[in-house]
Amino acid sequence: MRAAAPRNRPPAFPLRSPAAKTYLRGFGNEFESEALPGSLPRGQNNPQRCPRGLYAEQLSGSSFTMTRSKNLRSWLYRTMPTVDEEEFVQDDEDVFKHVATKYDHLDGNPNQVCCVAPLFLVPCLTDILQLRWKPAPLAPDGTPVTFLQGLWSIAGAGDPSAKKGVAIYMYACNTSMKDAFYNSDGDLLIVPQTGSLSIRTEFGQLDVEQNEICVIPRGIVFRVEQQDSARGYMLESFQGHFCLPDLGPIGSNGLANARDFEYPTASFEEVQGDVKIYNKFCGKLFKKISHHSPFNVVAWHGNYLPFKYNLTTFCTMNTVSYDHPDPSIFTVLSCPSETAGESAVDFVIFPPRWMVAEDTFRPPYFHRNYMSEFMGMISGKYDAKVGFSAGGASLHCCMSAHGPDRETTERAEEAEMSPVKFEDGLAFMFETSAILKPTPQAMSCPFRDTQYKVRDVASVKEGRGR
Ligand SMILES: [Fe+2]
Known part of the structure; x- marks a missing residue:
């Protein structure tokens, strides 16, 4: 598929929108947000020409024909479409390369650090079924480790290509990602244990700290930015999407209340130069160079979105x-x-x-x-x-x-x-x-x-x- 040509006129917006720290609230709602007024088409999803010369792009989180109550999709209005002429190439080691020999709490073995493609042991009837780990070390001082580099898989089951199963990770990192990442294999639920994460997504910014969690659904591009040392856990579900449990006889209130879930508001950047984008696909890591930032969404609407939740409101x-x-x-x-x-x-x-x-x-x-x-x-x-x-x-x-x-x-x-x-x-x-x-x-x-x-x-x- 050919990449769309850039619009033959200068953009009618600044190159970066101010960081938005406000959130939209309510689990599973249909939301809309625009970083610049007048960026969102009114009355339709993909007009012949979008406001400000933006490109309309749909991101589906369910099959098109899914029942209405479970149908997930969002429309994004971006300065360039996601598709371009560059191809992904498999690269399982490069992202971990500079920490592989220094990250000694995993013995410095690249295969032990490169863990976004988990290799699960064949189950056997030994004590491995009842296990415990002491606190995992923080990222080592003086060695920059990004969120992606600091991920290591601890357990899992199933097969992402069959959309069944889970993978469980821990992370320890101390520096911001320069690259971007998206996961084709499932939804990610991140549980910070110490330190805070600023997560830039296509839909805007999510700041997450201890006692909060966030969910990045399948396919949504994000970058984790932080200045301090951080450690935590991550769950990947190859199947379905996270939803609120039914309450049954409890009634219509209680447990995690829908109003306490927070969604980002649109913000974007138009950086000059190339951006490396990583993708996990069927347990393998791939990368490509994009000639524009993936965080170029000026406006969006829909219900397939990243979100966060403060556990103290439970x-x-x-x-x-x-x-x-x-x-x-x-x-x-x-x-x-x-x-x-x-x-x-x-x-x-x-x-x-x-x-x-x-x-x-x-x-x-x-x-x-x-x-x-x-x-x-x-x-x-x-x-x-x-x-x-x-x-x-x-x-x-x-x-x-x-x-x-x-x-x-x-x-x-x-x-x-x-x-x-x-x-x-x-x-x-x-x-x-x-x-x-x-x-x-x-x-x-x-x-x-x-x-x-x-x-x-x-x-x-x-x-x-x-
Ligand atoms: Fe138990």
Whole structure:
């Protein structure tokens, strides 16, 4: 396909719009935004000539024929269309090259840093199904590491080419990306643990910090800019899109309220010179040179958009009588599967909350789960495990038995059943119906807690009730 020729007249707008820090609010709404007044066509999507000589371009997030309630698409009005004559070429190593020999917490092996194309281990019946990691190191001082360079995959399942499965990553970075990136394989949910990220997207700017999350849906171009050291987690869902869970008998309010989700407002840049664009496609990384910035969208409208959410606005539900509810009560976002009632993946948080259950073992109960559970700690302490620290992670795979450790169990059994407010930490869980498998680098990295399973078994070795 031939690239469209530049308009044969100077643009009727400045080269960069002021950074917009305001957000549009409301999950799943149809929004519209323009960085310059009069940039958005009125009454139609693609007029013969768009205002200001812009190009109209549709970005589809669902099949054209998807039911109206799930139909996702946006129209972007940009100074140049995305298509051009340059071709993507596969390049799995270049983006990681300069950190490969210096990023010693992953042993300096390029294959252990190059992790956006995860290679999952074949599952086997060993302790790998019950794993924990100490806090991952921050990006090393004096070595610039971008978000893309600092990504490493820790676990996953499925196949992006079949649009089924998930991948789970951690990141540690300390400098802004100069390039741009988009993911053809799925939606990305980013959970900062420390440090803030300024994420420039085609639709505008999202500033995300600890206690916030953001979602960058499949295909949307973005660049992560930041000045300080940052660390966090990322979930990639190859299937569907993140949506709010049904509330059922809870009613029309509660959990993550729709009004608290924030969407960017249009802003753009017209940089001189080339921009390198990376694309992850079927687990491989490709790159090309663009002769214009991909962040050249002057106006847009639609409902297929990146967004962010502040976890402290979560309206937590819990029992007010007895017993510990299933953790699904704390679900923030879900990607549904094709099986009614079963999520491909849920994003669940364990926020500060009152615990008032009477005659109840209040920590999470011992259990074996049909779903696979990956957990991370954003801040503070976890109420069911000693030694699970902020920046750490754990994986309890499908049907892997687990539960609170001995210290927690004994404390909970002796606890007075008065109301107690847990406010010392914020943990989260990526829970998926897929059987998660750890990556080779997740198994070999020096910060894997190799004593975790040993301690866990020791904690319950004294049988009781016989
Ligand atoms: Fe669990």
